[in-house]
Structures are given as structure tokens and as C-alpha cells.
Amino acid sequence: MERGKVKKKEKEKETEKEKIREKGKEEKLKRKEVEQKIKEKEKEKQEKQERRKRKEKEEKRTKQGKETKKEKEQFKGQEEEGENKDSTLTRTPLEPLEKNKQILVLGLDGAGKTSVLHSLASNRVQHSVAPTQGFNAVCINTEDGQMEFLEIGGSEPFRSYSETYLSKGLLLIFVVDSADHSRLP
Ligand SMILES: Nc1nc2c(ncn2[C@@H]2O[C@H](COP(=O)(O)OP(=O)(O)OP(=O)(O)O)[C@@H](O)[C@H]2O)c(=O)[nH]1
Ligand SMILES: [Mg+2]
Structure with missing residues (x-):
């Protein structure tokens, strides 16, 4: 059991x-x-x-x-x-736009184009400016908007470009050195 x-x-x-x-x-x-x-x-x-x-x-x-x-x-x-x-010189740093055309700044070499633009942009006089090799584009801001200036170097190799850019510019500023009697007519 x-x-x-x-x-x-x-x-x-x-x-x-x-x-x-x-x-x-x-x-x-x-x-x-x-x-x-x-x-x-x-x-x-x-x-x-x-x-x-x-x-x-x-x-x-x-x-x-x-x-x-x-x-x-x-x-x-x-x-x-x-x-x-x-030519590389024809490639401008600021290509003119249709609405905002450039103001052309022409004149003989040493006439004072770069100096004028510099004094417009900065309100100061700059001495001993180097000759412009090709183009010099300057943009100035105003109350009404922007103003674009395009200087073409006055030295011999760059003078021919002024003809092609004349038709594209809105205005023309021609700078003359009035003290340079030898180059005045
Ligand atoms: N005394 C005097 N010198 C100036 C005046 N404007 C410009 N210069 C001098 O002239 C020289 C030539 O001036 P730029 O402004 O370079 O002339 P530019 O027309 O731009 O010449 P490129 O660029 O070669 O066509 C520089 O040494 C400037 O300092 C001026 O009103 N009075
Ligand atoms: Mg110049």
C-alpha cells in the first residue's frame, strides 16, 4: 500500500x-x-x-x-x-540691365575720370590714381535708387570700346582736363 x-x-x-x-x-x-x-x-x-x-x-x-x-x-x-x-576686356564687371542703365564716363587718359567717380562715391579726393586698364564700374546708392557708372580707360588700347558702349549707356559724361593745354584743341 x-x-x-x-x-x-x-x-x-x-x-x-x-x-x-x-x-x-x-x-x-x-x-x-x-x-x-x-x-x-x-x-x-x-x-x-x-x-x-x-x-x-x-x-x-x-x-x-x-x-x-x-x-x-x-x-x-x-x-x-x-x-x-x-577680348577679355569686353566682359564688363557690371553688365547694364534694361531697367538700370549705366552712365558712361569717357575722356582721354589722365583726364580725371577715375578721380571724379571716386570723389562722387566717397566724397574724398584721391591723389595718384593708377590708369584704368579696361573698365572701371562704380555703383552709387542714392535716395531714388542706384546709379551705375562705367568708365572706359582713356589709353589707346581701350579707346575703341567707347564706340560700342555709347549706344548702351543711358547718359554720357565726358571728362576733360582743362589744365592740359597741349591736348586741348
Ligand atoms: N591736380 C589735379 N590732379 C588731378 C585731378 N583729377 C585727377 N588728377 C590726377 O590726374 C591723374 C590721372 O587721373 P585719373 O583719375 O586716373 O584719370 P583717368 O581719366 O581715370 O585716366 P585713365 O584711367 O588712364 O583713362 C591722377 O594722378 C590724379 O590724381 C584734378 O582735378 N587736379
Ligand atoms: Mg581711370
């Missing part, structure tokens, strides 16, 4: 152990499922962030592209004019 009781108790113990093992397995599976869900959510978050970053980058690129396109078009126009005349 005692042996039978012992056997029964042992069987009961084993079944309890099995139940505990099964419970443990189920808990493990549940944990794994929860972990997988968390991982999936994290992945989705990362993907969303990456998409946002890409969009922002693309927007920046398109904005920059538009600006550079405009600049390129302006530069192309200037280059084409310069190539037609086959």
Missing part, C-alpha cells in the same frame, strides 16, 4: 513539473512576440526619419539648382558678348 502511495505522489510531482515547463515555454514565446513588435516599431520610426531627411535634402537641392540656373544664364549672356568681340 505504501509503495502505491509513493508512486502516486511521484506521478503527481512529475505532472506538476511538466505544467510548469509548459508555462515557461508559453511565457518565452510571448516575450519573443513582444520583442519582435518593438523591433518592428523602431524600424518604422527609423524609416520615417530617413524619408524626412531625404525630402529635406531634395528640397534644398531644388532651391539651390534654381539659383545656380539663374546665375548661369546671366553669366552665359555676358560670356557670349565677350566672345563676339574676341
Whole structure:
């Protein structure tokens, strides 16, 4: 009789152990499922962030592209004019715009063109100015807007450019050195 009781108790113990093992397995599976869900959510978050970053980058690129396109078009126009005349001097630093035409400043070499422009721009007299090699563009801000002056060097090699720029200028200022009697008619 005692042996039978012992056997029964042992069987009961084993079944309890099995139940505990099964419970443990189920808990493990549940944990794994929860972990997988968390991982999936994290992945989705990362993907969303990456998409946002890409969009922002693309927007920046398109904005920059538009600006550079405009600049390129302006530069192309200037280059084409310069190539037609086959000289680097024809590429003026300030190409006259239709609305904002330039005021041409012409005169013989040493007449005082650069000096006049300098005194207009800064209200000061500058001594010993170097001869202008090609063009000298000066922009002066006034109450009514901007005034653009374009001086063409008076030395021999640059004099021919004054003819081509005469038609493009809005006004002409011709500077004469009245003290230089040898060059006056
Ligand atoms: N005494 C005197 N000297 C002047 C006057 N204006 C200009 N100068 C001097 O004359 C020289 C020539 O003047 P610039 O202003 O360079 O003459 P420019 O017409 O620009 O000459 P380019 O650029 O060679 O065509 C410089 O040394 C100036 O300092 C003036 O009113 N009086
Ligand atoms: Mg000059």
C-alpha cells in the first residue's frame, strides 16, 4: 500500500513539473512576440526619419539648382558678348540691365575720370590714381535708387570700346582736363 502511495505522489510531482515547463515555454514565446513588435516599431520610426531627411535634402537641392540656373544664364549672356568681340576686356564687371542703365564716363587718359567717380562715391579726393586698364564700374546708392557708372580707360588700347558702349549707356559724361593745354584743341 505504501509503495502505491509513493508512486502516486511521484506521478503527481512529475505532472506538476511538466505544467510548469509548459508555462515557461508559453511565457518565452510571448516575450519573443513582444520583442519582435518593438523591433518592428523602431524600424518604422527609423524609416520615417530617413524619408524626412531625404525630402529635406531634395528640397534644398531644388532651391539651390534654381539659383545656380539663374546665375548661369546671366553669366552665359555676358560670356557670349565677350566672345563676339574676341577680348577679355569686353566682359564688363557690371553688365547694364534694361531697367538700370549705366552712365558712361569717357575722356582721354589722365583726364580725371577715375578721380571724379571716386570723389562722387566717397566724397574724398584721391591723389595718384593708377590708369584704368579696361573698365572701371562704380555703383552709387542714392535716395531714388542706384546709379551705375562705367568708365572706359582713356589709353589707346581701350579707346575703341567707347564706340560700342555709347549706344548702351543711358547718359554720357565726358571728362576733360582743362589744365592740359597741349591736348586741348
Ligand atoms: N591736380 C589735379 N590732379 C588731378 C585731378 N583729377 C585727377 N588728377 C590726377 O590726374 C591723374 C590721372 O587721373 P585719373 O583719375 O586716373 O584719370 P583717368 O581719366 O581715370 O585716366 P585713365 O584711367 O588712364 O583713362 C591722377 O594722378 C590724379 O590724381 C584734378 O582735378 N587736379
Ligand atoms: Mg581711370
